[in-house]
Structures are given as C-alpha cells and as structure tokens.
Amino acid sequence: MAQRILHEAPFLTISYNYTDEWLYLDWHGKLDDEVVMDGAIKLLELLQQEHCTKILNDNTRVSGLWADAAKWGGDVFFPQLYAAGCRYFSWVHSPERYSQLSAELAMQQTNAGIIFMAFDDLGPAAEWLRSM
Template structure:
C-alpha cells in the first residue's frame, strides 16, 4: 500500500508506503510544504497506519526544504491523537538539512512529549538502525 502526493505544479511532495520487508511505514517528504499539502499527505499516511496497525514509522525529511513549523499545532492536536489510536508507538524522524528543518522537528518533538517514542536523526541509516533496535526489543520471547 502506498500513496504519492503531488502539488499543483505536478511535483511530488510526499511518497508514503508500508514497507513490509522492514515492517515500518516510510514517509519521503520533498520540496516546500504548504499546510494543505501536509494535511493531505498526513491523511494518506494515516490511512496506511489504520490498515496496517504498524507501530513503527520512518519519516524522511532529507529532501525537504525550509520550515514546516507552521503545521506543528495541527500535527500535535489533531494528527498525533489519531496516529496513536491507530497504533503508532515508535517514530524515527530524519531532520531536513538546515536550521529550519531541525527547529521544526525539535518543536514537534517537544509537543509530542511521551505520547509515543520519537527520536530525531541526522541520517536515514541512524533512523533505520534505531527502528530495527526497537523492533528487536519488542519481539516476544520464545
């Protein structure tokens, strides 16, 4: 299951999909984001989460430009309760390059608090490693 979202210029701003090989939902955000795009993209991601009940999410902002802090109120008050209800427990966030992307991620992290476990990473590899560690720690004992 996957969705691709494009802006009015036909440019992809989000590819979101369930990755069964890694057992996580992967979000690849790109370019500049409008509030409308964030809401639309998050609806697709939430739909995947509701269908899979996958507790692990990898949010990749390495190709994102600028700030998305303008969406953090909506994310914290509207989206976060919905993703928790749908089963999200571990959220690995790869920050966008530059100070604005990092500041947006840190602001969201403060708002999320202990609602679910969120970690911010500089590289995709670090985020993937952490999610794999969380999966390993949460495997039932045999």
C-alpha cells in the first residue's frame, strides 16, 4: 500500500493512501476535546491540500470522552469538511465505550451531507470506503 505520512503528532498520525485515494487518520491515546479539535483542524487543512473525498478514521487505539468536541464537530467542523470536498467518512470505533459515545454523538449531530459509516474493525471499514 503506497502511503505517505503528512502529519504526526502525539495523538494523531495522518497519512495519504495513494492506492485508495483517501486520508487515513490513526488516533491513539486518551483523547480530550482540545486534542480532537486540533486534529480536526489539521485534517481540514490536509484534505484541502490533497483534494480527496474520502476519510478512513481509525479510533481502535483511542480512549477518552470528548463530547464537547463531538458537538463542535457536528455543528461546525463536518460542514467545513464537506465544503472542502469530503463526501465519505468511514469511522472505526474505539473498543472503549466513552469514546464510542463521543463518536456516535458527532455523527448523529451533523447534517453536513457527508455519508458516514461506523465499524468495529478496520478491514470492513476500508472495504466500504473502497466501494464508494
């Protein structure tokens, strides 16, 4: 898989997958509102830079509750992401329940126009995104 790291931070690595033409977000650690919002803003910048329409958002190594960032994501961030060209967002849930709840809140909160699908495993999440 031809992939290039575009951004590396303590809680988030963002790569561009040239084979599938999507941004891959690998979140890790205990997240909070500030970390999630900072990562989201970086994602928006990179999506505009790479001109892609798909995001594979991997939360399998994440814990923490970030409900305020989830609300902000739904109200503010996802509409900006849509305006920047994102159309498909494949979200792999954290095994940790509080993080799952935050993710679900973010997806339910928005009417941005992005098609979201949530998964428990990376494989099916990637397959769905490839089919779009």
